[in-house]
Amino acid sequence: MMDASVISFYAISAFLLVFGFMAVTARKIFRSAIWLLFSLIGIASLYFWMDLQFLAAVQIIVYIGGIVVLIIFSIFLTQHSGADLPKALRSRKIAAGFLSLLGFGVIAGILSKTLFVETLTPMDVDMKTIGKKMLSLGGDGYALPFELVSVLLLAAMIGCIVIAVKKVPEKS
Amino acid sequence: MTSIPIIHFLIVSTALFFIGVYGFFTRRNMITMLMSIELILNSVNINFVVFNKYLHPESNDGLFFSLFIIAIAAAEAAVAIAIIINLYRTHSTIDVEDANEMKL
Numbered sequence: 001m002m003d004a005s006v007i008s009f010y011a012i013s014a015f016l017l018v019f020g021f022m023a024v025t026a027r028k029i030f031r032s033a034i035w036l037l038f039s040l041i042g043i044a045s046l047y048f049w050m051d052l053q054f055l056a057a058v059q060i061i062v063y064i065g066g067i068v069v070l071i072i073f074s075i076f077l078t079q080h081s082g083a084d085l086p087k088a089l090r091s092r093k094i095a096a097g098f099l100s101l102l103g104f105g106v107i108a109g110i111l112s113k114t115l116f117v118e119t120l121t122p123m124d125v126d127m128k129t130i131g132k133k134m135l136s137l138g139g140d141g142y143a144l145p146f147e148l149v150s151v152l153l154l155a156a157m158i159g160c161i162v163i164a165v166k167k168v169p170e171k172s
Numbered sequence: 173m174t175s176i177p178i179i180h181f182l183i184v185s186t187a188l189f190f191i192g193v194y195g196f197f198t199r200r201n202m203i204t205m206l207m208s209i210e211l212i213l214n215s216v217n218i219n220f221v222v223f224n225k226y227l228h229p230e231s232n233d234g235l236f237f238s239l240f241i242i243a244i245a246a247a248e249a250a251v252a253i254a255i256i257i258n259l260y261r262t263h264s265t266i267d268v269e270d271a272n273e274m275k276l
Contacts, residue, residue, distance in 0.1 A: 005175070006175055009180075013180075013184045017187055017188060017191065020192070020211050023195070023211070024192070024195025024198070024204070024207070025198075029203065032204055032207065033203075033207065036210065039188075043214050043217075043218065046184075046218065047221065052221060052225070052235065054235075055221065055238055058239060058242055059242065062245075062246050063214075063242070067245070067246060067249045070250065070253055071203060071206065071249070071253070074253045074256060074257055075203060077257055078257060078260040079203075085199075085204070086200070088199070093198055096197030096198045097194060100190040100191070100193050100194040101190070103190050104187060104190045107186045108186060111179055111182050111183065112179065116178045116179065118177075118178055118226050118227065119227065119229060121229045121230065122229060123224065123225050123229035123235075125232070125235065129232065133232060134236070140231065142236050142240075145240055149243045153243065153247055155247075156247035156251050159251050160251055163251075164257075164258070166258065
């Protein structure tokens, strides 16, 4: 009944949720970044579980190799490592926890009432198909968003440089 | 492979989304808030991919949406961290409560 793939799905889900929760509650900011790293690895393994190798590889390269490393660098630049973060106000914690649980409950309730018609057709996730669609100008192609994302990345790069070279005004 | 009902995937992604929301509400440090936003974006990606794979496998739209969301998240994180580091250079703090002026 419980075969290995089912067990591994629940194991991966528990892994990513537990580490995600630790990432938002850890008191030391560096540990928080490491728990975020584990949670993102869990999401990449969920993509591997779903046989989406390309997306899993992109997740590992961009998130784990790029964004988490960037976050860790910015922690080194701006924080006293080893110091605890200030405790959140108890009232704010209660309100945030209540709102999150309420939202989760509402959405889970809606989901449990919705009827999803699942199909067994396998999805075509061949690398060749993805590459062709990404640059195709036809009706099911993604050439325009691809170019827009290129422009966005260029704009972000220029924006980062502009912000970084700005001179710090002298403190009076 | 579909021995798991689709709703379990959706519950996992919803839980991850609200974990991110909880972190965004309770944290006051800008870098940790950015980390919560990354969790939220990732839960959205899982949703797109799951809907694509288990409900409409004849197209690849959800997969491409996820790829573009990842690219946009990378750009957003880079700009956000540039702003945070610049704020630290001018104000010596990255707490959102202390960042209450537009210009020094």
